[in-house]
Amino acid sequence: MGRDDEFFPPGDDGYECGLDEATKAVALAELREDEATRSRAIGQLREWVLAHPAIRRCRTDSVFLLRFLRSKKFSVPLAQEMLERYLTVRQLYPLWFRGLSADEPVVREILLAGYLVPLPERDDLGRRVVLRRAASIDPSRHTSAHVARVHALAMECLLEEEASQVRGFVQLNDESGLSARHLSMWSLADIARMTKCFQKSFPIRHKSSKFLCLPHYASKIMEFFISLLSEKMRSRIEILPNMEDLRKVINPKILPKEYGGEVPLDQMINVFLARLEAGRDALRSLDDTDIDLDRRSPAAADLEGELAGVAGSFRRLEVD
Template sequence: MGLGGHDDTVAEYVCQLPEQARKLALDELREDDSSREQSLVQFREWINKHPNIKKCRTDAPFLLRFLRTKKFSVPQACEMLERYLIIRQLYPQWFQKLDPNDKDLAEIIDNGYLVPLPERLDGKMVLFSNAGKFDPHKYTAAHMVRVHSLITEALMDDDLNQVNGYTYVNDEAGFSMSHISLWSLTDIRNILRCIQNSTPMRHKNNHFLNISSNAVKLIEFAVSLLSEKLKSRIQIHKSLEDLHKNIDTKILPKEYGGEVPLSEMISKLKATLAAKREQLLALDEMYIEIDEKSCPLVSEMNEELGMGLEGSFKKLQVD
């Protein structure tokens, strides 16, 4: 896998997308064989000439994450890659050492906190999370983010995921004040910024289920920080029946009305992660030099939250 910042030996990319996904890629992302080839050449040139990028993957599956997320605008894809490399270094506790054999991460995955569903929804990968399966007394907010990072990194090279995007189903049953207390406001804002501006994923729909009064306020706060486009893709369901109206029931875990038990889905995920372990750990070899004084992203992430925001969160905890 071409990790070298100045490595010209890159495997030839052969597009394996089925016809329907190809058509979607052309309609929504302006992607065809010629735009893809030209963009990959330009992207690699930019990486090779970048004064601060010392090591970076340059294989097509990796670069297409960014090109597809940014609809083949090479300048925007370059900017997103730069942000991606910088935040990996600014927040190693969130984005580095993504090891499926890590004891804590393995336990959280075994508990069923986050699992990709084996069947797609209209071509989209569905990520299913269950807040009640994450123990806030045993694990930290960093554990939570790293589990998401580990699983999404294992999915992001997939062509279909890049083109069709992701849908999220979040069961908030069991979400408590202890979960809220794991997070500082600055961390919530920064992780949302990372998701929106630095993570090469096409986020499609976000479904929430079983929201307690504790969770409502945190979700409202988080939603207030999202772009209008992402806000418009959030749906809150009052019941499982309501969710079933929006999502093909059979793709859900058996425990939610589907056909495959959660335990089988977890086993499949663990096999995927084990197969990709070396590739996941190799991500840490990528390196960009950051001048903390002049890097706009550093100051953007470090800027103090306005009092309005702090105030609104304090109020949220008192109510």
């Protein structure tokens, strides 16, 4: 099967649901997803993509479209709006979102250092836990753009997992070793812009964000970050002062050995690198997407204006 046949089908692609029975039950209860609803919504969203005057090219395979439908609980209009915003931010910020590959030297260096590691085993609620280790970044070698690309690469890869589309994600942020040099890598404008991009344009079901060992001097940045989030996202933030607190809220068995679990971190990194290699074609297909920025809907155009406004506002703040 060629890339066009697999990722850009003009019609029914013979999709077969990849969810186990337990996850199907969660999808029905939380997302109102059943076979009839899913099939009808995929067809409607695919037809909309193919007919959209601004979308020159976009993946139309069912697993890709389901990212947006599941994120919006099968509201086709809301899924359409998010998909258009997603294509818009990929076009506006190619330095963050295009040409993603684990073979990019600096990206691979960051991955091998264990900065961002999806744990191979899911938590007790079936959610994918993604461990972020702040101290793995070297501010003398790595830039905020490198870090953004690693996050985008990981999310694009993990969103190919149907179970993760339904069950969602837990972000585990280990802030031990976070220094002032790490904080200085990001401007306030970039923090705001990146947060809004992921929150408003990526179909990620964020179920919880846990911050471990957050140093006191990062509290102001943390307050700023939280202020950018929706009320629902704010309610899902949890501060964990130490490892003992972590092991109370996440089953220690799924954690790296270095955090009290059973499997060494290096092994988990290698599992993720293998997953990225297996998903190479799907990642490459994303760079074939294209949208005419001059012919977008008002909602997508408003997003560009909002992001530009964020940059301008904080640029003035930082100069002042």
